[in-house]
Amino acid sequence: MPSSRFVYVTYIRTTPEKLWQALIEPEFTSRYWAETWQESEWKPGASWRLMIPDGRVGDSGEVLEIEPPRRLVLSWRNEFRPELRAEGYSRLTYEIEKQGESVKLTVIHEIEKPGSKFIEAVSGGWPMILASLKSLLETGEPLEETRRWPEGI
Amino acid sequence: MQPKGCIIEPVDADMNKVFKALADPSRRQLLDRLHANNGQTLGELCEHLDMTRQAVTKHLAVLEEANLVVPIWQGREKLHYLNPVPIYEIAERWIGKFERGRLRVLAELKKKLEGETNA
Numbered sequence: 001m002p003s004s005r006f007v008y009v010t011y012i013r014t015t016p017e018k019l020w021q022a023l024i025e026p027e028f029t030s031r032y033w034a035e036t037w038q039e040s041e042w043k044p045g046a047s048w049r050l051m052i053p054d055g056r057v058g059d060s061g062e063v064l065e066i067e068p069p070r071r072l073v074l075s076w077r078n079e080f081r082p083e084l085r086a087e088g089y090s091r092l093t094y095e096i097e098k099q100g101e102s103v104k105l106t107v108i109h110e111i112e113k114p115g116s117k118f119i120e121a122v123s124g125g126w127p128m129i130l131a132s133l134k135s136l137l138e139t140g141e142p143l144e145e146t147r148r149w150p151e152g153i
Numbered sequence: 154m155q156p157k158g159c160i161i162e163p164v165d166a167d168m169n170k171v172f173k174a175l176a177d178p179s180r181r182q183l184l185d186r187l188h189a190n191n192g193q194t195l196g197e198l199c200e201h202l203d204m205t206r207q208a209v210t211k212h213l214a215v216l217e218e219a220n221l222v223v224p225i226w227q228g229r230e231k232l233h234y235l236n237p238v239p240i241y242e243i244a245e246r247w248i249g250k251f252e253r254g255r256l257r258v259l260a261e262l263k264k265k266l267e268g269e270t271n272a
Contacts, residue, residue: 005192007223007234011167106223127241134242143245 004119005110010130011102014137019096019103020069022137032132032142034149042066048074053149056080061089070096076109084118087111105130167220171239174219179204180212184221187235194230 012019022028026037036058040048044066050059061075072094078084090111097104107126111119132146174180186198199209213233216222223236248256 005234007192007225007236008238009220009223009236010238011220108225127237130238131241131245135245145245 003110003112004114004116005108006119006123006126008107008126008130010105010134011099012105012134012137013102016069016096016098016103018137019105022133023072023094028136032136032146033129034146036149048076052080061092064091078118078121081121084121087113087116087118090116090118105133167239168243170219171221171243174215174221177212177215179208180216183209183212183216184235187222187233192225192232192234194232198233 014022022032024038024040024042029037035053037051038048039051040046040063042063044063046063048061048063049057052058057079059076059078061077063072064075065071065073074092075089076092077089078087088111090109093106093108095104095106095108097106107130109119109122109126128143128145132143136142175184182202183198186202187193190197195206195209195213198213199206202209204212213222217224220239221236223234225232225234
């Protein structure tokens with residue numbers, strides 16, 4: 001089946017529980033994910049929104065699967081760029097796996113659409129966000145690049 | 154206390170694997186092919202490449218060990234994905250916080266002057 005998919009993996013020296021917290025709690029995400037935070041009741045079928053610091057909804061969707069601290073699947077649609085919003089819902093999967101002293105985080109972002117502009121757009125951001133998440137959990141400091149929401153977006 | 158020489162931190166051990174994996178031109182060629190078209194099978198990767206299937210398999214194993222390539226099983230097919238996160242971490246380590254903008258401008262300029270032949 002034709003689709004667009006990106007896969008990211010990072011190994012973080014932390015615990016699955018801490019990583020889970022860092023993925024969903026605003027006090028963590030605002031530090032490594034450009035001042036954004038998520039709103040959700042975090043249960044199957046609950047709505048999910050990613051909020052931008054200026055008050056806009058960045059992305060939205062639904063919690064498809066949730067199994068703390070191992071697996072989280074969200075449907076995910078961009079809300080502030082009409083041409084990306086028009087592509088409809090993508091699917092974002094986080095998988096957390098303990099491996100020795102580290103935790104393996106796998107992030108899969110995909111959409112049933114070849115050559116998706118949306119997947120291309122988010123693919124520029126994920127490596128930076130994940131590297132910053134790793135830095136925050138291992139050193140207490142996120143990367144400089146992800147501390148502020150980029151101007152003009 | 155360090156008795157003799159230097160102890161390699163686990164972080165550096167991970168980075169060593171990335172540098173070693175990137176040091177080989179055939180492996181960089183495989184990454185280029187995944188960059189152009191992500192999620193390929195071994196068979197797809199072997200097409201138009203001047204490498205034996207065995208050589209490609211070996212190189213992919215090194216790339217996977219360095220976390221630069223991530224395999225995902227889809228039914229009976231093993232698809233290979235380029236994972237740019239370790240490369241981002243390396244760049245981040247040596248690029249200062251105020252240099253990024255200027256470096257981007259320089260990279261753009263170089264690309265323009267060279268006619269984007271290597272883009």
